[in-house]
Amino acid sequence: MSKQKYYVVWKGNNPGVYKSWEKCQQEIKNIKGALFKSFGNIEDANKAYEMGYDQYKKNSVKDHVLDGPELNSISVDAASSGNPGIMEYQGVDTETKEVLFKMGPFNNATNNIGEFLALVHGIAILEKDLKKKIIYSDSITAMSWVRKKRCQTKLSRNKENEEVFILLDRAILWLKENKYSAIIKKWETKNWGEIPADFGRK
Numbered sequence: 001m002s003k004q005k006y007y008v009v010w011k012g013n014n015p016g017v018y019k020s021w022e023k024c025q026q027e028i029k030n031i032k033g034a035l036f037k038s039f040g041n042i043e044d045a046n047k048a049y050e051m052g053y054d055q056y057k058k059n060s061v062k063d064h065v066l067d068g069p070e071l072n073s074i075s076v077d078a079a080s081s082g083n084p085g086i087m088e089y090q091g092v093d094t095e096t097k098e099v100l101f102k103m104g105p106f107n108n109a110t111n112n113i114g115e116f117l118a119l120v121h122g123i124a125i126l127e128k129d130l131k132k133k134i135i136y137s138d139s140i141t142a143m144s145w146v147r148k149k150r151c152q153t154k155l156s157r158n159k160e161n162e163e164v165f166i167l168l169d170r171a172i173l174w175l176k177e178n179k180y181s182a183i184i185k186k187w188e189t190k191n192w193g194e195i196p197a198d199f200g201r202k
Contacts, residue, residue: 003040004019004040005021005039005040006018006019006039006040006041006042006043006044006045007019007021007023007024007036007037007038007039008018008036008038008039008045008048008049009024009027009028009034009035009036009163010035010036010049010052010053010108010147011031011033011034011035011036011053012026012027012028012031012034012035012058013026013027013029013031014027014197015027015047015049015099015147017042017045017046017049021038021103024029024036024038025122033141033183046047050144051140052140052143052144052147052184052186054076054185054186055140055186057186058186061154068192069094069136069185069187069192070087070094070134070185071094071095072090072094072095072131072132072134073094073132073133073134073185074092074093074095074100074122074125074132074134074135074136075091075092075093075135075136075137075187075195075196076089076090076091076092076115076118076119076121076122076135076136076137076139076195076197077089077090077115077118077137077197077198077199078090078111078113078114078115078117078118078139078197078199079111079198079199080109080110080111080114082151083106083110083111084109084110084161085108085109086101086104086105086106086107086157087104087105087106087109087110087111087113087114087164088102088104088105088106088114088199089102089103089104089114089115089117089118089199090102090103090118090197091118091121091122091125091135091197092196092197093196094196097196098179100122100125101121101122101125102151103118103121103167106161106163106164107160107161107164108155108160108161108164109155109156109161109164110153110155111152112139112141112142112145113151113153113155113164113168113182114140115137115139115141116139116141116142116145116146116151116171117144117167117168117171118135118137118163118197119135119139119142119146119174119184120171120173120174122135122148122182123135123146123180123184124174124178124180126180126181126182127146127178127180127181127182129151133181133182133183134182134183134185135182135183135184135185136152136185136186136187136195137184137185137186137195138187138189138195140186143184143186146175146184148175149172149175150172151168151171153168162184179197
């Protein structure tokens, strides 16, 4: 009897963890540049999926020399004074640092929420810009929320942050109703320095 395998699909029709090769094949069929891998147990598969492809690749390949970032891209970041606190987020051209969008400040919001909103905002912009297809974020949490198409914040919705939650509702709806070709990549701060969209408040 063959050992049970689990299949992680990072980029496919419906990213996730699957228990059969047949189901995995269905999810990567006709997907250009599909990203997937098999694992011997469910724990490793779930961990790899939550980590995201870029981070998994970085952690699993020893002595791997990271190339520099792709400059024909955009980078996004968020900052908050307090967590929760006053939050804002922005997206910039990775090479020129030209600000493409800047939102906020918003009251009673978290940095993770800002990172998520920035990533979705950037993805939507890339879908209108055929010259760029790569977006960088330094937030593993935001990347995970985008893949799941939901925001897993523990922050309570109230009158003070209603504006932010309206934006979250719109972002989640956009992810659910749109397929995007943008490639999300993890910004390697340790090797490349601060992400170009950084607010410089550290």
